Amino acid sequence: MYYATEVEAKLCSGCALCAMGCPDPNVIAYCEDSETVTVDQKRCKGCGVCITLCTKAAMSVKQVSLNA
Template identity: 45%
Template sequence: MYKIAQVDAAKCSATNCRLCTLYCPEPNTLLYDEKRKTTFVAIDRCKGCGACVRICTDIAKRSCIKMVPVGDVQNGFEMSKYGFPNKE
């Protein structure tokens, strides 16, 4: 099945690094939510290249991003429809 990136928001928000957002090759895909202080993925734009996983794991040493089957992405509908994560 096609896989896309999913960010562990609780883990990511413990820092203010944003590093992965500089390397995603797709525009407006790996974004930063100023309110929640976390990166998030616009699932309708992610091409599943995995670059962000390597950046977070190997360079940032945080391991906040994993690739998951597109059907298993939490809050996928809202993210796909609006391009932003669900409100808390």
């Protein structure tokens, strides 16, 4: 088990502050179709920087199984 960030798409405004602030490149990506961000949970370290930057409280940390 490890921890990774999850995005609540309904709350995400698509500002991408989280993607700009993430210390690891290409972990958080902006999706133009839905105007939200997605998190590559296999690469996310669960550091929480994106959570502190999110102005809409659309991000949270969750426990992820190693088999996921």
